[in-house]
Amino acid sequence: MKIDELNRESEMIYSGHNACPGCGAALAVRYLTRALGTNLAVVLTASCWSIIAGMPPFTALKCPVLHCPFPSAGSVGSGLKRGLNAKGLQDTTVIVLAGDGGTFDIGLQSLSGAAQRNEDYIFVCYDNEAYMNTGMQSSSATPYGALTNTAPYPLFKEGQKKDIMQIMAAHGIPYAATATVAFPEDMEEKLKKAKEISGFRFIHILSPCPPGWGTESSDTIHLSRLAVATGFFPLYEVRNGVNWKMTVPTDEKRIPLNDYLSGQRRFKKMDEPRRQILQKEIDRDWESLMKRVNNSK
Amino acid sequence: MPPELTKETEYYQCGTEPSTANKTGEWRFLTPEKGRKLSPCRQSCLLEGEIPLWLEAVKKDKWKEAWQIMSLYNPFPALTGHVCFHPCIENCNRGQLDQEIDIQAIERAIGEWRLANYERLVKLKEAKGRIAIVGSGPAGLSCAYYLNEAGYAVTVYERSKLIGGMLALGIPDYRLPRKVLQKELALLQEEGIKFVAGCTIGKDLKLTELYDQYLQVFVATGAWFSRKSAIPGEESRGVWNALDFLSMINSGQVPAATDPVVVIGGGNAAVDSARSALRMNGVNNVTLIYRRSKVEMPADPQEVEAAEREGVELIFNALPRKIEKKGEVIRAVLLDHCKTSLEGLTVDCSRAFRKNCGTVIMAIGQEADLSVFGNMEKPTTLFAGGDLISGPATVPEAIRSGRLAAAGIRAKIEGLPETEPVSAEENPVLFSELNLKSKINLELQQRQADPSAEAGRCLGCGSCTSCGICYIFCPDLAVDQIDGRYQLNPDYCKGCGICVKECPSQALIMKGGR
Ligand SMILES: Cc1cc2nc3c(=O)[nH]c(=O)nc-3n(C[C@H](O)[C@H](O)[C@H](O)COP(=O)(O)OP(=O)(O)OC[C@H]3O[C@@H](n4cnc5c(N)ncnc54)[C@H](O)[C@@H]3O)c2cc1C
Ligand SMILES: Cc1ncc(C[n+]2csc(CCOP(=O)(O)OP(=O)(O)O)c2C)c(N)n1
Ligand code: SF4
Ligand code: SF4
Ligand code: SF4
Ligand SMILES: [Mg+2]
Numbered sequence: 001m002k003i004d005e006l007n008r009e010s011e012m013i014y015s016g017h018n019a020c021p022g023c024g025a026a027l028a029v030r031y032l033t034r035a036l037g038t039n040l041a042v043v044l045t046a047s048c049w050s051i052i053a054g055m056p057p058f059t060a061l062k063c064p065v066l067h068c069p070f071p072s073a074g075s076v077g078s079g080l081k082r083g084l085n086a087k088g089l090q091d092t093t094v095i096v097l098a099g100d101g102g103t104f105d106i107g108l109q110s111l112s113g114a115a116q117r118n119e120d121y122i123f124v125c126y127d128n129e130a131y132m133n134t135g136m137q138s139s140s141a142t143p144y145g146a147l148t149n150t151a152p153y154p155l156f157k158e159g160q161k162k163d164i165m166q167i168m169a170a171h172g173i174p175y176a177a178t179a180t181v182a183f184p185e186d187m188e189e190k191l192k193k194a195k196e197i198s199g200f201r202f203i204h205i206l207s208p209c210p211p212g213w214g215t216e217s218s219d220t221i222h223l224s225r226l227a228v229a230t231g232f233f234p235l236y237e238v239r240n241g242v243n244w245k246m247t248v249p250t251d252e253k254r255i256p257l258n259d260y261l262s263g264q265r266r267f268k269k270m271d272e273p274r275r276q277i278l279q280k281e282i283d284r285d286w287e288s289l290m291k292r293v294n295n296s297k
Numbered sequence: 298m299p300p301e302l303t304k305e306t307e308y309y310q311c312g313t314e315p316s317t318a319n320k321t322g323e324w325r326f327l328t329p330e331k332g333r334k335l336s337p338c339r340q341s342c343l344l345e346g347e348i349p350l351w352l353e354a355v356k357k358d359k360w361k362e363a364w365q366i367m368s369l370y371n372p373f374p375a376l377t378g379h380v381c382f383h384p385c386i387e388n389c390n391r392g393q394l395d396q397e398i399d400i401q402a403i404e405r406a407i408g409e410w411r412l413a414n415y416e417r418l419v420k421l422k423e424a425k426g427r428i429a430i431v432g433s434g435p436a437g438l439s440c441a442y443y444l445n446e447a448g449y450a451v452t453v454y455e456r457s458k459l460i461g462g463m464l465a466l467g468i469p470d471y472r473l474p475r476k477v478l479q480k481e482l483a484l485l486q487e488e489g490i491k492f493v494a495g496c497t498i499g500k501d502l503k504l505t506e507l508y509d510q511y512l513q514v515f516v517a518t519g520a521w522f523s524r525k526s527a528i529p530g531e532e533s534r535g536v537w538n539a540l541d542f543l544s545m546i547n548s549g550q551v552p553a554a555t556d557p558v559v560v561i562g563g564g565n566a567a568v569d570s571a572r573s574a575l576r577m578n579g580v581n582n583v584t585l586i587y588r589r590s591k592v593e594m595p596a597d598p599q600e601v602e603a604a605e606r607e608g609v610e611l612i613f614n615a616l617p618r619k620i621e622k623k624g625e626v627i628r629a630v631l632l633d634h635c636k637t638s639l640e641g642l643t644v645d646c647s648r649a650f651r652k653n654c655g656t657v658i659m660a661i662g663q664e665a666d667l668s669v670f671g672n673m674e675k676p677t678t679l680f681a682g683g684d685l686i687s688g689p690a691t692v693p694e695a696i697r698s699g700r701l702a703a704a705g706i707r708a709k710i711e712g713l714p715e716t717e718p719v720s721a722e723e724n725p726v727l728f729s730e731l732n733l734k735s736k737i738n739l740e741l742q743q744r745q746a747d748p749s750a751e752a753g754r755c756l757g758c759g760s761c762t763s764c765g766i767c768y769i770f771c772p773d774l775a776v777d778q779i780d781g782r783y784q785l786n787p788d789y790c791k792g793c794g795i796c797v798k799e800c801p802s803q804a805l806i807m808k809g810g811r
Pocket of ligand 6: 127129132133
């Protein structure tokens with residue numbers, strides 16, 4: 001990313017959108033739309049982003065937006081791309097933008113269907129790790145040990161975060177990648193790559209959410225960086241479901257997960273044994289990821 | 298703008314108006330603001346220059362702007378670019394990353410730009426009044442520059458035939474090319490400053506006469522009285538004091554010197570005398586003798602190193618007892634061993650030794666010579682500065698003193714507020730406080746030869762380097778880029794504080810309220 005080349009004209013979102021102060025999701029969409037250029041159409045499922053995008057007559061996106069029902073993102077994306085092709089508008093890039101709820105849970109079947117058919121669009125999941133727009137209910141993307149409004153203290157989120165990347169990779173899609181807001185260059189590069197590939201592409205973006213996570217709005221970038229440095233959210237890409245490659249190398253010696261957890265109110269009451277469990281889970285996932293990466297070399 | 302959707306569009310048009318109509322800045326209850334904090338370089342700069350700001354201008358190749366920022370604190374970067382001992386560089390935060398910024402090289406480049414691109418100041422038709430300055434060293438010249446710029450008619454009186462004080466008479470030309478000094482002086486004359494050379498105030502003219510003829514007087518006669526050591530033989534022919542010796546060389550004369558030459562002292566005057574002597578015809582052996590150890594030498598270490606490299610022999614922990622002569626001819630210096638401890642200097646008189654020589658240069662310190670004041674009664678206000686007041690100091694300190702005197706004189710005459718110097722108590726931004734993790738594209742890099750590239754290495758500790766990180770990380774696109782500068786847009790800033798936290802330079806602060 002050349003800073004001198006950045007200007008308001010190259011951005012695909014407008015100021016005055018409705019995201020909370022410090023919203024990682026707003027930033028994620030800002031980066032990814034900029035990477036994809038102006039010939040773009042966006043499908044939005046019910047989520048924070050359906051609010052961020054604005055109430056008619058206002059819009060925060062400089063491209064056409066199609067709002068769709070919660071579970072149907074995968075199918076609506078397929079339909080829109082095929083429709084545009086039928087009208088001779090093959091050049092338009094279609095992206096589906098869904099939250100973790102709309103991806104990991106309620107949208108999973110239509111997503112899986114579209115991936116299996118290798119539909120020609122980019123599915124972006126901005127993952128704020130809960131149903132934030134309706135008030136922070138747990139989703140299958142919520143990490144183990146977090147407090148949510150469906151798992152209030154003394155309860156806590158049980159079960160581990162669903163490994164959506166392995167699910168998507170198992171579909172053998174041409175391109176899948178993770179990204180997060182502290183690494184805009186990495187995100188931009190991945191979207192540019194994705195744009196050049198045809199078929200189903202999946203991007204999973206970790207998007208810190210200050211009110212939902214109970215963090216300072218100013219900590220969004222800092223947390224996103226820590227998520228990578230601890231190995232909680234490694235940055236990598238997968239080609240054709242088998243070729244795994246790290247894009248932002250994390251040190252062999254990852255920093256302790258606690259550094260990431262400690263600034264967040266949702267983990268504040270998490271006791272030490274649970275922290276250990278989560279750390280072990282991260283370590284195990286990291287090792288299995290490294291195996292996949294090494295096997296791809 | 299969103300793409301135009303035509304009537305035939307088959308889907309329902311929702312948003313077509315940009316959300317910019319929505320002034321989300323109203324949500325804010327904290328406001329980020331550019332708040333320049335003190336950088337370590339500026340804190341250690343002897344004239345308090347806004348170093349990161351002029352580095353930033355050079356980085357963008359904005360030389361005129363760089364000169365303008367520079368000249369607020371230092372009108373002679375071409376001079377300090379050669380002779381300042383640059384404490385700024387020693388304290389540069391970038392040193393903890395790879396290598397300190399070569400601040401002085403960039404300063405010199407700004408000075409050279411200015412000498413090549415000089416534009417005459419636009420002046421008032423009639424001067425605000427006449428000011429006299431006594432002494433044409435850096436303190437006098439700096440005061441003259443600022444008062445002239447402010448619209449006064451300035452006359453500088455100088456005892457010597459040469460203008461420039463120590464710059465002309467003390468500092469050797471291999472350290473300060475005289476072409477640079479001449480050019481600088483020519484520009485001051487071009488600006489309308491008058492120089493009266495060869496006029497000793499207190500002798501040719503009385504200081505009181507200047508007070509009668511001028512609105513105000515600034516006295517900056519330096520510290521030209523050479524201290525005596527009171528050892529036998531000091532008054533002999535063939536014994537020089539450093540300032541006389543250097544002044545002669547620097548005014549094109551050849552002081553008598555017989556090989557080998559011994560220089561006594563450990564300051565800059567001693568090192569300059571030694572190096573200058575070594576450059577003279579017929580002198581092949583120069584020894585510098587200092588009573589303390591090497592690390593205790595007040596001279597600039599780089600100068601000492603250069604002297605050693607050129608072949609000056611250094612003797613430490615030795616105190617002269619006597620200058621020995623055969624008839625009228627100097628033969629040797631008799632020395633005692635001595636060492637420094639907490640109690641001071643202890644001399645061991647039991648093991649005296651001899652250093653043969655034909656010439657001795659005494660460089661054991663200077664003091665102010667107060668004869669300029671004669672037996673004048675105290676005036677109501679007296680403006681004086683430079684080495685005269687501080688004792689032997691440095692060129693940048695003299696420049697600073699001249700600048701402050703000019704502000705004081707203006708304040709007195711015009712009833713203006715005096716400029717506030719930066720307070721030394723303020724803590725500079727530490728290396729550990731910089732958020733270098735957020736600096737996208739930060740690479741380790743050694744010094745660059747090109748001034749703009751070198752200035753581009755500055756981390757801008759506490760002030761904006763226009764790196765654009767705040768622009769990149771703002772979720773609300775509330776940072777505007779205007780003419781290569783970044784500015785917060787109050788209409789859309791929600792006050793999340795990401796920019797304040799992520800700014801690699803710590804150039805932003807959060808202020809309460811909107
Ligand atoms: C050999 C030597 C090398 C040095 N090298 C460096 C260096 O590399 N870097 C650095 O920063 N500093 C250096 N210094 C220190 C620096 O030169 C001085 O601190 C600085 O010049 C002081 O400036 P000033 O204007 O107060 O006085 P000066 O530069 O001493 O100027 C005073 C002027 O007043 C004139 N004058 C005196 N009496 C009268 C009178 N009665 N009437 C009219 N005129 C009078 C003198 O002739 C002189 O020109 C060096 C000093 C010496 C001696
Ligand atoms: C079928 C259906 N069920 C429930 C809702 C209510 N709803 C709107 S947004 C939302 C939360 C979405 O969560 P997620 O997909 O994670 O996006 P986020 O709000 O976190 O950005 C819900 C439950 C709905 N709009 N439609
Ligand atoms: S609730 Fe979270 S994800 Fe939703 S707009 Fe606010 S900060 Fe963004
Ligand atoms: S990096 Fe720049 S601002 Fe910081 S100390 Fe060095 S020169 Fe000064
Ligand atoms: S982030 Fe960069 S451009 Fe923004 S205020 Fe800090 S130094 Fe200036
Ligand atoms: Mg969510």
